[in-house]
Amino acid sequence: MSKKFIKEIKETPVNYECDVLVAGGGTAGVVAALSAARNGANTILVERYGFLGGTMINGAGPLHSFYNLYKAFPGAEKIQVVRGLPSEIIDRLVAYGGSYGHLEQDQGGDYDSVITLIDREIFKEVILDMMIEAGVHILPYTMIADVIMDGNSVKGVIIEGKSGREAILTNVVVDTTGDADVAFKAGANCVKKHETTSVGMPFGMCNVDIKRLVAFLEENNLITQIVNVDKDIKADNVVRLGFDLKKIPVFKEFMDKDGMWGPLCITYHENECSYINSANLRAVDATDTEALSNAEIALRKQVMTLSRMLKQYIPGFEKAYVSWTPVGVGVRYTRVVECEHDMTLDEIINCARFDDEVMLYGFHDCAPRIMIKNAGYYGIPYRALLPKKIDGLLVAGRMITSDWAAHMSTRNTVSCMAQGEAVGAAAALCAKYDVNPRELDVQLLREALVDQGVFLG
Ligand SMILES: Cc1cc2nc3c(=O)[nH]c(=O)nc-3n(C[C@H](O)[C@H](O)[C@H](O)COP(=O)(O)OP(=O)(O)OC[C@H]3O[C@@H](n4cnc5c(N)ncnc54)[C@H](O)[C@@H]3O)c2cc1C
The missing domain is CATH 3.50.50.60 (FAD/NAD(P)-binding domain)
Structure with missing residues (x-):
């Protein structure tokens, strides 16, 4: 300094x-x-x-x-x-x-x-x-x-x-x-x-075949949390879905590197994972301008890499695309x-x-x-x-x-x-x-x- x-x-x-x-x-x-x-x-x-x-x-x-x-x-x-x-x-x-x-x-x-x-x-x-x-x-x-x-x-x-x-x-x-x-x-x-603790960056993906995704996760025993809702509209019934991708080797290596977890996913709208919480970086001082800037760069890379991996490896995500990222790094502490x-x-x-x-x-x-x-x-x-x-x-x-x-x-x-x-x-x-x-x-x-x-x- x-x-x-x-x-x-x-x-x-x-x-x-x-x-x-x-x-x-x-x-x-x-x-x-x-x-x-x-x-x-x-x-x-x-x-x-x-x-x-x-x-x-x-x-x-x-x-x-x-x-x-x-x-x-x-x-x-x-x-x-x-x-x-x-x-x-x-x-x-x-x-x-x-x-x-x-x-x-x-x-x-x-x-x-x-x-x-x-x-x-x-x-x-x-x-x-x-x-x-x-x-x-x-x-x-x-x-x-x-x-x-x-x-x-x-x-x-x-x-x-x-x-x-x-x-x-x-x-x-x-x-x-x-x-x-x-x-x-x-x-x-x-x-x-x-x-x-860690900072994170949740994001959203549209055009996800939720039924196909849930079937795949069930078959592979990957579900950790699930919430269904009776929607009046013809939407997917699942609104909250936790899945443990680290049981799949290709994800484990990538996610363990920075301490990524989950993901936890919310499907608020039809065919959408409105919120995927997984990207993560440990011990970032978000009150330090340089540290916060570096975290922004690293987390955005994690988000885009994970989204491509979901498309490549997880049934249901084949035609999905990133629809939303937050305005900045999500800070916990x-x-x-x-x-x-x-x-x-x-x-x-x-x-x-x-x-x-x-x-x-x-x-x-x-x-x-x-x-x-x-x-x-x-x-x-x-x-x-x-x-x-x-x-x-x-x-x-x-x-x-x-x-x-x-x-x-x-x-x-x-x-x-x-x-x-x-x-x-x-x-x-x-x-x-x-x-x-x-x-x-x-x-x-x-x-x-x-x-x-x-x-x-
Ligand atoms: C990735 C992540 C996932 C989480 N998941 C969950 C979850 O699933 N469920 C849950 O209940 N909680 C969750 N949390 C925790 C929870 O969201 C936060 O702890 C909580 O929202 C913090 O609220 P806050 O009002 O203290 O801060 P914030 O909601 O961050 O509000 C602070 C506000 O102050 C503004 N601000 C900051 N500095 C200045 C300044 N100098 N001048 C003007 N404006 C300023 C900011 O822009 C912001 O709008 C999560 C947190 C993170 C980071």
Whole structure:
């Protein structure tokens, strides 16, 4: 790295002021912005890309999970653990034809008993409609470049877009950038966790003969997960398909090299593998410009190589073609912000509950190897979303939980959405009562969340 520096002296216009600034319009951020606006806050949502949804529509396939793991525990009650705004978004998607709702797994129910699939293009429409209805001011194509501080208190952010550099002043910033860009720049303590996991790049293929594919996989005992749906349309019945290609030698060698797995595949539309999750690279620091750029190049190569191999070796893919790749590398773990509470695996699997919990969750991504006890659920306390040391700031999404095994639960889409609902409402209440997030009456927040449909047990 160069040791040369230049000094920049800039005068930046304050072009916006708001009650709540949500940084990053991804999985947690969109729900946070809706929640803040619906609680009366004048809300701005800043997003670097030209669409909303983040990794939920660019990396994740099935949303894990609105439900508890009741299929793994005979006799357990089926419970929808995450309700409120995330559930309303799914209802809205169903109404727009963008989701089949919550589907029970036919095989692999001890991993996730119910999965929820969404159409990414319809999601983009639905979420924009909801933002406009709620009165959220959205600024896509806008990067958060810096923070405005007064001592240890965040007072706003510097954005950069096509208009250049501008300042936004606000009462509370909600950091939902995934990489903790705001918290890090504000001076919050962060730990880097990329070495414990991988980045990926799911993709889609059209013109797949799904029936032929399933028959081949069944004959060769390659299926690991399957979900069927009764669609009214004359579509393929299978919507979720896990298959272990590593049992085929030509795939094993190629996939083992970079730690590729699966694939896990979703067939949302007829003759389409709408989502194939397999491409993978270990220990990439996605907050490092060079490392992220190199990962982009390597993952795109993996995707295209795998797609050609599927065409060449796997019946059903003969006439298929790549129909979709994500906007960029799918990141699982980068910076984790040190918060007033750090969720542990013990709390998660033993269904810990907290006086200041603001959401409940009942899914762990390593099930059935690591399961939440007795199909239960645990609470995430407000403190887990409150950074130590820094005021005027709340965080949500994959930037909480420093232990990898615990993160394998809290990082999942539906948890991130529920966290977003909690911090959005909290930020709005802080603005309304002119208090710092650290001083907020959590019982007031919990009442507001229950009023908006959140299940708190
Ligand atoms: C390959 C892959 C597969 C996965 N599969 C599943 C799955 O099947 N099921 C599941 O439940 N979960 C899955 N996950 C996990 C889950 O998708 C993520 O952990 C979750 O979506 C993260 O949500 P988030 O809100 O924290 O971040 P994101 O959804 O990534 O949102 C962050 C947003 O902030 C924006 N942003 C970042 N920096 C800035 C900046 N400086 N300025 C402005 N905007 C910025 C980004 O563009 C993005 O929109 C998967 C993850 C990956 C990577």
